[in-house]
Amino acid sequence: MIALTKLFRTVTFRLSLTYLALFGAAATLAMVYIYWNTTVLLTRQLHQTIDAELKGLAEQYKAGGLDQLVKTIADRSETPGNSLYLVADAQGHRIAGNLSAVSPQLWDSLGPVEFVYSRPAQGGTEARLAYANVFRLTGDYRLIVGRDIEERRELARVIGSAMLWGLGFMALLGIGGGYWVSRNLLARVDEIAATSRTIMGGDLSRRLPVKGSGDELDRLSESLNLMLARIEQLMISVREVSDNIAHDLKTPLSRLRNRVEAALGKPYGEPVYRDALERTIEEADGLIKTFNALLSIARLEAGAGGEHRETLDVSALVRELAELYEPVAEERGLVLMAASDDPVFVCADRQLMGQAIANLLDNAIKYGAPKEGGTASGSKPEIGITARATGDMAEIDVTDHGPGVPAQERERVLGRFVRLEASRSEPGSGLGLSLVAAVASLHGGTLKLEDNEPGLRVVLTLPRERNALINGAAAETEPRAETHHA
Amino acid sequence: MRVLVIEDDQETANFLKRALKEQGHVAEYAADGQTGLELARGGAYDVLIVDRMLPKCDGLVVIGTLRAEEIRTPALILSALGEVDDRVKGLRAGGDDYLTKPYSFSELLARIEALARRTSPDESNTRFVVGDLVLDRLSHKVTRAGEAIILQPREFRLLEYLMKHAGQVVTRTMLLENVWDYHFDPQTNVIDVHISRLRSKIDKSFGSPLLHTVRGAGYTVRDSAH
Numbered sequence: 001m002i003a004l005t006k007l008f009r010t011v012t013f014r015l016s017l018t019y020l021a022l023f024g025a026a027a028t029l030a031m032v033y034i035y036w037n038t039t040v041l042l043t044r045q046l047h048q049t050i051d052a053e054l055k056g057l058a059e060q061y062k063a064g065g066l067d068q069l070v071k072t073i074a075d076r077s078e079t080p081g082n083s084l085y086l087v088a089d090a091q092g093h094r095i096a097g098n099l100s101a102v103s104p105q106l107w108d109s110l111g112p113v114e115f116v117y118s119r120p121a122q123g124g125t126e127a128r129l130a131y132a133n134v135f136r137l138t139g140d141y142r143l144i145v146g147r148d149i150e151e152r153r154e155l156a157r158v159i160g161s162a163m164l165w166g167l168g169f170m171a172l173l174g175i176g177g178g179y180w181v182s183r184n185l186l187a188r189v190d191e192i193a194a195t196s197r198t199i200m201g202g203d204l205s206r207r208l209p210v211k212g213s214g215d216e217l218d219r220l221s222e223s224l225n226l227m228l229a230r231i232e233q234l235m236i237s238v239r240e241v242s243d244n245i246a247h248d249l250k251t252p253l254s255r256l257r258n259r260v261e262a263a264l265g266k267p268y269g270e271p272v273y274r275d276a277l278e279r280t281i282e283e284a285d286g287l288i289k290t291f292n293a294l295l296s297i298a299r300l301e302a303g304a305g306g307e308h309r310e311t312l313d314v315s316a317l318v319r320e321l322a323e324l325y326e327p328v329a330e331e332r333g334l335v336l337m338a339a340s341d342d343p344v345f346v347c348a349d350r351q352l353m354g355q356a357i358a359n360l361l362d363n364a365i366k367y368g369a370p371k372e373g374g375t376a377s378g379s380k381p382e383i384g385i386t387a388r389a390t391g392d393m394a395e396i397d398v399t400d401h402g403p404g405v406p407a408q409e410r411e412r413v414l415g416r417f418v419r420l421e422a423s424r425s426e427p428g429s430g431l432g433l434s435l436v437a438a439v440a441s442l443h444g445g446t447l448k449l450e451d452n453e454p455g456l457r458v459v460l461t462l463p464r465e466r467n468a469l470i471n472g473a474a475a476e477t478e479p480r481a482e483t484h485h486a
Numbered sequence: 487m488r489v490l491v492i493e494d495d496q497e498t499a500n501f502l503k504r505a506l507k508e509q510g511h512v513a514e515y516a517a518d519g520q521t522g523l524e525l526a527r528g529g530a531y532d533v534l535i536v537d538r539m540l541p542k543c544d545g546l547v548v549i550g551t552l553r554a555e556e557i558r559t560p561a562l563i564l565s566a567l568g569e570v571d572d573r574v575k576g577l578r579a580g581g582d583d584y585l586t587k588p589y590s591f592s593e594l595l596a597r598i599e600a601l602a603r604r605t606s607p608d609e610s611n612t613r614f615v616v617g618d619l620v621l622d623r624l625s626h627k628v629t630r631a632g633e634a635i636i637l638q639p640r641e642f643r644l645l646e647y648l649m650k651h652a653g654q655v656v657t658r659t660m661l662l663e664n665v666w667d668y669h670f671d672p673q674t675n676v677i678d679v680h681i682s683r684l685r686s687k688i689d690k691s692f693g694s695p696l697l698h699t700v701r702g703a704g705y706t707v708r709d710s711a712h
Contacts, residue, residue: 293671324666324668
């Protein structure tokens, strides 16, 4: 019973019922129209026939008077057919014709009239419908000329019953078909619901059933299956990331623990303890930094942060940061060259953007030094940072002449905690580029690693802010010149 | 210095109280926002240390209420939420500085000392003098023992900030935030390198050094002859 009410509540079943009602109404209308048109046609034919007959009889009457008329009618009555005739005197006695008894009502009426007459049939008489014209002749004689129209009544009956049967069949088929289709569909929907419950229960490897017919349910299932595959893949990568986190944080934590343990074991007194404690704090600070970076990346990847976006001249920011990092580069025997003169506006969070560019510069300074003896000339190896506008995008690239990143590793180093073997000697968490990538995608941009031949070229691309160009007076000439070129 | 700590975590509050006392400050403590608000209204404190998440009354609401009542005691917000947005929200509510947990005590101390000094009138000083080092904020000129020192604009601002807080410890983060307006981790010892450049200009060829490194905390500009 519950299954049945559930079935009746399905969209398919309700749709079937609606269509059934619509088709029923249309069929009834069509039948009524056909019936009405047929009747009109038949009536017209009837009138024409009777009129023609009357015309002939009138000629006879004119030529030979009543006797001639009676004779003609007697003749015509002999021929079998649907025509009805009657000539009667003032008292209502039949003189000629094939109509027998006539009701007084008919007798008194004049002109066209519909009436019921009886005619002999097998086992008595039968009542039939007739149509006639009644005339009075001189001497109060009556002439009635008509036709049997019982067939018309028959037609109405046939059409009526056809309509009833047709509607009955239609209702039966409609409800039955609706039931059948709904039950099939309901079974598939139930199947999909049951599968998704299992998936919700934790079995992410399950997929929704696909019949292979390419219908709308199949298409829906296919889309949902793609979504499930993506979710499963994300879950796997989340698991991998947490495995990495656990592994990469365990190392400094156990180092910290060992150091404290070693210090406790030594009976040396304050200076040793102090040193151990200071290094413990350093190690702890490093861990906190790593956690902060991880949290930032997670928040950025979730689309949070960066609510304080403003129109920002990245070119100026690049110059500022280059100035901040320039002494550090120099300390390492590198030259940091910033080439970003024209203002380039983007809509970005200054702090996030600053952090991203700082990370790129820091990487270039840490890993951008060529190997010993690798310098070709006597000049100092260069680190370059450029900010420029290319079409609709703002491009910041940082180049170095260090060992670079092998092509097959370029995608991977953007992941969390990924550090190349060669860079393990430098301090760092392996989160720097992940953070830059997260900042880039939060701002609708991209991060790409390329070959600088030799060295590494990191390109951070961001959508340019067009509206800012109208505000900044200094910038106003620049985009105009550009649109002319374009 | 009288400090009011509004912090619901008993252990953190006790640690702060003890450590501040060791530094020669008077610290009082409120465990929830309501009590903290009443104490801050009544007592004459030099600095408030306010935790963001507080029972009964949120830390930002406490500061907002005080500011609405024209009580301008400098307030440092402590928070476990470290994002730039949270910092902006804290400062917008009327906080004067923002520090993310976990923090080092030396960082906290340096910051509240800088905050307490902010209320003193030398904010409007046009000349900072430490020993024989003179910085003129109007003409942007720096002299030591009467000798002109040429500084880059950023070096000037660095020295200006250090001299404004002369005698106090200024941390690397404080310098990065106030001189460069960067509220992120620069990964490397960038500040140290800039300080050593500044030091080579103002201290190298003169007798006694004025710019000192405070181990484990930061830097300070101080006349060591005192």
